[in-house]
Amino acid sequence: MRIVIENVDKTFIDSKKREVTALQNINFSIEKQEFVVLVGPSGCGKSTLLNIVGGLMSPTQGSVYFEGTNGKKPTLGIVFQEIALFPWRTVYENVIYGLEESGASKEVQREKGKHYIDMVGLQGFEGAYPKQLSGGMRQRAGIARALAIEPDLLLMDEPFSALDAQTRTIMQEELLTIWNRTRLSTLYVTHNIQEAVYLADRVIVLSRHPGQIKSIIEIDLPKIGRDQEEYRSQFEQYANEIWQLIRHDAQEASREG
Protein backbone atom coordinates (compact mmCIF):
# COMPACT_ATOMS: atom_id res chain seq x y z
CA MET A 1 0.00 0.00 0.00
CA ARG A 2 1.15 3.48 -0.86
CA ILE A 3 -0.01 6.71 0.78
CA VAL A 4 -0.19 9.89 -1.26
CA ILE A 5 -0.39 13.37 0.23
CA GLU A 6 -1.43 15.76 -2.50
CA ASN A 7 -1.51 19.57 -2.45
CA VAL A 8 -2.36 19.73 1.23
CA ASP A 9 -2.95 23.15 2.83
CA LYS A 10 -4.10 23.78 6.38
CA THR A 11 -5.20 27.14 7.73
CA PHE A 12 -6.17 27.75 11.34
CA ILE A 13 -7.93 30.76 12.81
CA ASP A 14 -6.02 31.91 15.89
CA SER A 15 -7.44 33.46 19.07
CA LYS A 16 -7.24 36.95 17.51
CA LYS A 17 -9.28 35.73 14.55
CA ARG A 18 -6.27 35.87 12.23
CA GLU A 19 -5.59 33.19 9.67
CA VAL A 20 -2.50 31.09 10.36
CA THR A 21 -1.23 29.02 7.46
CA ALA A 22 0.13 25.93 9.19
CA LEU A 23 0.77 23.94 6.01
CA GLN A 24 1.10 25.02 2.41
CA ASN A 25 1.31 22.97 -0.75
CA ILE A 26 2.45 19.70 0.82
CA ASN A 27 3.12 16.89 -1.66
CA PHE A 28 4.83 13.60 -0.93
CA SER A 29 4.18 9.89 -0.74
CA ILE A 30 4.98 7.09 1.66
CA GLU A 31 5.87 3.95 -0.25
CA LYS A 32 5.14 0.45 0.88
CA GLN A 33 7.50 -0.53 3.73
CA GLU A 34 9.04 2.91 3.76
CA PHE A 35 10.06 4.78 6.91
CA VAL A 36 9.54 8.50 6.31
CA VAL A 37 10.59 11.04 8.94
CA LEU A 38 9.16 14.56 9.09
CA VAL A 39 11.63 16.92 10.69
CA GLY A 40 11.42 20.62 11.44
CA PRO A 41 11.48 23.06 14.35
CA SER A 42 8.67 23.53 16.82
CA GLY A 43 5.54 25.03 15.28
CA CYS A 44 6.32 24.12 11.65
CA GLY A 45 3.22 21.96 11.28
CA LYS A 46 4.56 18.44 11.86
CA SER A 47 1.77 17.33 14.18
CA THR A 48 -0.83 19.01 12.00
CA LEU A 49 0.43 17.07 8.99
CA LEU A 50 0.56 13.77 10.88
CA ASN A 51 -3.00 14.32 12.12
CA ILE A 52 -4.17 15.04 8.58
CA VAL A 53 -2.49 11.89 7.24
CA GLY A 54 -4.12 9.94 10.08
CA GLY A 55 -7.54 11.34 9.26
CA LEU A 56 -7.82 12.96 12.70
CA MET A 57 -8.03 16.41 11.11
CA SER A 58 -9.17 17.47 7.65
CA PRO A 59 -7.01 19.58 5.37
CA THR A 60 -8.28 23.01 4.26
CA GLN A 61 -7.35 21.95 0.75
CA GLY A 62 -5.87 18.91 -0.92
CA SER A 63 -6.18 15.26 -0.08
CA VAL A 64 -4.61 12.15 1.39
CA TYR A 65 -5.32 8.82 -0.24
CA PHE A 66 -4.22 5.24 0.01
CA GLU A 67 -3.34 3.32 -3.14
CA GLY A 68 -3.56 -0.45 -3.44
CA THR A 69 -6.10 -1.02 -0.67
CA ASN A 70 -8.32 -3.25 -2.84
CA GLY A 71 -11.32 -1.35 -1.54
CA LYS A 72 -10.56 -2.07 2.12
CA LYS A 73 -10.48 0.73 4.66
CA PRO A 74 -6.82 1.21 5.64
CA THR A 75 -5.93 0.66 9.29
CA LEU A 76 -3.70 3.05 11.21
CA GLY A 77 -1.57 2.62 14.29
CA ILE A 78 -0.88 5.88 16.10
CA VAL A 79 1.69 6.62 18.81
CA PHE A 80 1.82 10.08 20.40
CA GLN A 81 4.41 11.72 22.63
CA GLU A 82 2.30 11.11 25.69
CA ILE A 83 0.75 7.74 25.19
CA ALA A 84 -2.88 7.70 26.22
CA LEU A 85 -3.08 4.23 27.73
CA PHE A 86 -6.32 3.38 29.46
CA PRO A 87 -5.40 3.65 33.16
CA TRP A 88 -8.02 1.07 34.20
CA ARG A 89 -6.65 -1.54 31.78
CA THR A 90 -3.57 -3.68 32.28
CA VAL A 91 -0.72 -3.71 29.76
CA TYR A 92 -2.21 -6.78 28.11
CA GLU A 93 -5.70 -5.29 28.02
CA ASN A 94 -4.34 -2.08 26.52
CA VAL A 95 -2.36 -3.93 23.86
CA ILE A 96 -5.32 -6.00 22.68
CA TYR A 97 -7.73 -3.04 22.73
CA GLY A 98 -7.71 -2.51 18.97
CA LEU A 99 -8.10 -6.24 18.34
CA GLU A 100 -11.16 -6.33 20.58
CA GLU A 101 -12.61 -3.34 18.74
CA SER A 102 -12.10 -5.02 15.38
CA GLY A 103 -13.86 -8.15 16.61
CA ALA A 104 -10.85 -10.50 16.62
CA SER A 105 -11.39 -13.80 18.41
CA LYS A 106 -10.05 -14.31 21.95
CA GLU A 107 -7.50 -16.71 20.54
CA VAL A 108 -6.17 -14.15 18.05
CA GLN A 109 -6.14 -11.52 20.80
CA ARG A 110 -4.04 -13.81 23.01
CA GLU A 111 -1.66 -14.79 20.27
CA LYS A 112 -1.06 -11.27 18.92
CA GLY A 113 -1.11 -9.73 22.37
CA LYS A 114 1.71 -12.03 23.45
CA HIS A 115 3.63 -11.61 20.20
CA TYR A 116 3.73 -7.80 20.38
CA ILE A 117 4.26 -7.61 24.14
CA ASP A 118 7.31 -9.84 23.63
CA MET A 119 8.44 -7.73 20.68
CA VAL A 120 8.56 -4.53 22.74
CA GLY A 121 10.18 -6.31 25.68
CA LEU A 122 7.29 -6.11 28.16
CA GLN A 123 7.02 -9.81 28.93
CA GLY A 124 6.35 -10.19 32.65
CA PHE A 125 4.42 -6.90 32.79
CA GLU A 126 1.21 -8.09 31.12
CA GLY A 127 -0.77 -7.63 34.32
CA ALA A 128 0.69 -4.25 35.31
CA TYR A 129 -1.32 -1.04 35.16
CA PRO A 130 0.04 2.06 33.37
CA LYS A 131 0.68 3.96 36.60
CA GLN A 132 3.01 1.16 37.71
CA LEU A 133 5.20 1.61 34.62
CA SER A 134 8.10 3.96 33.86
CA GLY A 135 7.74 6.43 30.98
CA GLY A 136 9.77 4.20 28.67
CA MET A 137 7.65 1.17 29.50
CA ARG A 138 4.45 3.11 28.87
CA GLN A 139 5.78 4.05 25.43
CA ARG A 140 6.58 0.39 24.80
CA ALA A 141 3.02 -0.56 25.72
CA GLY A 142 1.68 2.15 23.42
CA ILE A 143 3.85 0.90 20.57
CA ALA A 144 2.69 -2.67 21.14
CA ARG A 145 -0.91 -1.49 21.07
CA ALA A 146 -0.34 0.32 17.76
CA LEU A 147 1.47 -2.71 16.27
CA ALA A 148 -1.03 -5.31 17.49
CA ILE A 149 -3.61 -4.32 14.88
CA GLU A 150 -0.92 -4.79 12.19
CA PRO A 151 -1.77 -1.43 10.64
CA ASP A 152 -1.30 -0.43 7.02
CA LEU A 153 0.41 2.72 8.24
CA LEU A 154 2.16 3.48 11.52
CA LEU A 155 2.11 7.14 12.63
CA MET A 156 4.42 8.30 15.40
CA ASP A 157 4.52 11.85 16.74
CA GLU A 158 7.69 12.48 18.78
CA PRO A 159 7.12 9.21 20.64
CA PHE A 160 10.36 9.36 22.64
CA SER A 161 10.79 13.07 23.25
CA ALA A 162 9.50 12.95 26.84
CA LEU A 163 12.03 10.24 27.77
CA ASP A 164 15.49 10.72 29.26
CA ALA A 165 18.38 10.60 26.78
CA GLN A 166 19.51 7.05 27.55
CA THR A 167 16.03 5.55 27.43
CA ARG A 168 15.45 7.43 24.22
CA THR A 169 18.56 5.97 22.58
CA ILE A 170 17.55 2.46 23.62
CA MET A 171 14.01 2.97 22.33
CA GLN A 172 15.31 4.25 18.98
CA GLU A 173 17.43 1.13 18.59
CA GLU A 174 14.55 -1.12 19.51
CA LEU A 175 12.19 0.69 17.18
CA LEU A 176 14.58 -0.06 14.31
CA THR A 177 14.72 -3.72 15.29
CA ILE A 178 10.92 -3.85 15.45
CA TRP A 179 10.60 -2.04 12.16
CA ASN A 180 13.02 -4.50 10.60
CA ARG A 181 10.72 -7.35 11.63
CA THR A 182 7.41 -5.72 10.70
CA ARG A 183 8.42 -3.48 7.77
CA LEU A 184 5.41 -1.27 8.34
CA SER A 185 5.02 1.86 6.25
CA THR A 186 5.75 4.54 8.83
CA LEU A 187 5.45 8.30 9.16
CA TYR A 188 7.53 9.47 12.09
CA VAL A 189 7.66 13.04 13.40
CA THR A 190 10.59 14.50 15.29
CA HIS A 191 12.40 17.79 15.82
CA ASN A 192 15.60 15.84 16.51
CA ILE A 193 17.92 15.70 13.50
CA GLN A 194 20.09 12.82 14.76
CA GLU A 195 16.98 10.76 15.32
CA ALA A 196 15.74 11.56 11.82
CA VAL A 197 19.00 10.46 10.17
CA TYR A 198 19.18 7.37 12.36
CA LEU A 199 15.69 6.10 11.52
CA ALA A 200 14.70 7.33 8.10
CA ASP A 201 14.67 5.97 4.61
CA ARG A 202 13.71 9.50 3.61
CA VAL A 203 13.69 12.70 5.62
CA ILE A 204 11.17 15.41 4.77
CA VAL A 205 12.37 18.79 6.00
CA LEU A 206 9.64 21.31 6.80
CA SER A 207 10.03 25.06 7.04
CA ARG A 208 7.92 27.26 9.27
CA HIS A 209 5.43 30.07 8.67
CA PRO A 210 4.12 28.69 6.44
CA GLY A 211 4.94 25.01 6.81
CA GLN A 212 6.27 23.95 3.45
CA ILE A 213 8.51 21.15 2.29
CA LYS A 214 12.01 22.55 2.06
CA SER A 215 13.70 19.40 0.93
CA ILE A 216 13.32 15.64 0.78
CA ILE A 217 16.54 13.79 1.54
CA GLU A 218 17.10 10.12 0.93
CA ILE A 219 19.37 8.59 3.56
CA ASP A 220 21.57 6.26 1.60
CA LEU A 221 23.03 4.31 4.53
CA PRO A 222 22.28 0.75 5.70
CA LYS A 223 19.11 0.76 7.78
CA ILE A 224 20.65 -1.27 10.59
CA GLY A 225 24.03 -0.22 11.89
CA ARG A 226 24.27 3.24 10.42
CA ASP A 227 25.43 4.52 13.80
CA GLN A 228 28.64 2.46 13.43
CA GLU A 229 32.00 4.19 13.22
CA GLU A 230 32.45 3.46 9.50
CA TYR A 231 29.40 5.58 8.62
CA ARG A 232 30.07 8.38 11.05
CA SER A 233 31.20 10.98 8.53
CA GLN A 234 28.30 10.29 6.14
CA PHE A 235 25.89 10.34 9.05
CA GLU A 236 27.22 13.70 10.18
CA GLN A 237 27.04 15.06 6.63
CA TYR A 238 23.33 14.23 6.44
CA ALA A 239 22.73 15.73 9.87
CA ASN A 240 24.59 18.87 8.90
CA GLU A 241 22.73 19.19 5.60
CA ILE A 242 19.43 19.07 7.49
CA TRP A 243 20.65 21.48 10.14
CA GLN A 244 21.65 24.02 7.49
CA LEU A 245 18.14 23.78 6.04
CA ILE A 246 16.32 24.37 9.31
CA ARG A 247 18.84 26.46 11.22
CA HIS A 248 17.24 29.83 10.52
CA ASP A 249 13.73 28.57 11.34
CA ALA A 250 14.94 26.79 14.46
CA GLN A 251 16.58 29.98 15.74
CA GLU A 252 13.37 31.87 15.10
CA ALA A 253 11.31 29.16 16.82
CA SER A 254 13.52 29.27 19.90
CA ARG A 255 13.20 33.07 20.13
CA GLU A 256 9.43 32.76 20.06
CA GLY A 257 9.72 30.16 22.86
Ligand SMILES: Nc1ncnc2c1ncn2[C@@H]1O[C@H](COP(=O)(O)OP(=O)(O)O)[C@@H](O)[C@H]1O
Ligand atom coordinates in the same frame (compact mmCIF):
# COMPACT_ATOMS: atom_id res chain seq x y z
N1 LIG B 1 -5.96 23.78 16.68
C1 LIG B 1 -5.20 24.84 16.34
N2 LIG B 1 -5.70 26.09 16.28
C2 LIG B 1 -4.94 27.14 15.89
N3 LIG B 1 -3.66 27.03 15.53
C3 LIG B 1 -3.09 25.82 15.58
C4 LIG B 1 -3.83 24.64 15.98
N4 LIG B 1 -2.99 23.57 15.92
C5 LIG B 1 -1.81 24.05 15.49
N5 LIG B 1 -1.85 25.39 15.30
C6 LIG B 1 -0.76 26.24 14.80
O1 LIG B 1 -0.25 25.63 13.61
C7 LIG B 1 1.18 25.69 13.59
C8 LIG B 1 1.75 24.28 13.50
O2 LIG B 1 1.50 23.57 14.72
P1 LIG B 1 1.97 22.06 14.97
O3 LIG B 1 1.47 21.23 13.85
O4 LIG B 1 1.55 21.68 16.33
O5 LIG B 1 3.55 22.18 14.86
P2 LIG B 1 4.71 21.16 15.32
O6 LIG B 1 4.09 19.84 15.61
O7 LIG B 1 5.67 21.14 14.17
O8 LIG B 1 5.36 21.77 16.53
C9 LIG B 1 1.59 26.47 14.83
O9 LIG B 1 1.76 27.83 14.48
C10 LIG B 1 0.42 26.28 15.77
O10 LIG B 1 0.32 27.35 16.65
Ligand SMILES: [Mg+2]
Ligand atom coordinates in the same frame (compact mmCIF):
# COMPACT_ATOMS: atom_id res chain seq x y z
MG1 LIG C 1 4.10 18.64 17.32
